Amino acid sequence: MALPGGSEAFPGIERIRYEGPATKTMLAFRHYDADAIVEGQPMRDHFRFAVSYWHTFRGTGSDPFGAPTMIRPWEIGGTDLEAALRRVEVAFEFMEKLGVGFYCFHDRDVAPEGHSLSESHRNLDTVASALAAHQQTSGIRLLWGTANLFSHPRYVHGAATSCNADVFAFAAAQVKKAIEVTHALGGQGYVFWGGREGYQCLWNTDMKREIDHLARFMHMAVDHARKIGFEGQFYFEPKPREPTKHQYDYDCAACINFLRAYGLEKHVKMNIETNHATLAGHEMQHELEYAGMQGFLGSIDANTGDPLLGWDTDQFPTDIYLTTRIMLTLLKYGGIAPGGVNFDAKVRRESFEPVDLFHAHIGGMDAFARGLKIAAQIRADGTLQRLLDERYASWSGPLGRRIEAGSESFESLEREMLAKGDSTPCSSGRQELFENLINTYL
């Protein structure tokens, strides 16, 4: 019911169904079977898939070299607010047909920035009422909300880390409202991504002051959330660069250090994005594993970069090897809820027809479903775990156990080795065997 005259935005596309691997239909799931049970729970709960409002409903296809390319018939005519309300209809038609349970937004994706803060607040309230009504009828929920603190020129030097205290205050007012709207919509989380919280040049930057301010900002956000009764999970989303040359939320290790240093570790977990991990020089599995082992695994922004392009291309993930690794780590750490798998991904500029939005999401969901099935098989088989345990077998022996228990010292270990003369020889790491083993499941 999105276009003038009440017609559909995606005519001819029915609800996408699971048809199994042999189907010839491209607008169907081959692997994502929402109700299928894997490791004791339905696939839908393993993923809690979310659509990103910004890429899917605000992406225009423009790039630094060229104009918008996307054909979006519903984007024509009316005021900015009318267009925003029409987009809500389109978004829910899309998400209902896709069969996805969640979505995520920035405040300014869903509602236009007004001429003043109060007008922006009003616009957001108006659109939020429409979102609430559609959530009610569709059962689709808000995974997390966030605020866009990077597009407007006032944020040229950052928001919480701006050199201008007024800008910090404006950002605080914007985030206060974004948290309130997220809460009103039953949002299950709230994300901080440091859009411009970083620097281009250290000569003009007081780094300590800026990072102190970022912590102050997050504490105020957490305090306000508690005050209004918002109990959703806060997330910090690492990204090493883009748009600044150095972002303070560089990677999971940097973010977790920041959270602990400033006493935020009880309130904030990580929202980890694949393309940001690779920009930081890490594999996604590294970032997930690091956050998981530290107890900070929160949610995922699912996408992928291109090895031949060095920037944040935000492509839809289709690589089964990648999704297998992601799902192995998620299963290991007990799943993703109350987070989810949010497709922070955009169709290519060349894929400009509305139907491409379906192909992109279906491919991503199927890639994750295959990854889940393969990961569950690897775990059920147990060979990977057995080989890993064997590699660390000496740590289960008497000496290893005593060291891990903290009952040894440098002196006692020196005595042990003086008596023994040398350490026992190491065994092969068998990297190729491990890699070949994984391929036997793919």
Ligand code: XUL
């Ligand atoms: C930017 C990015 C953001 C965050 C939310 O690279 O990933 O869309 O996910 O602000």
Ligand code: CO
């Ligand atoms: Co993201």
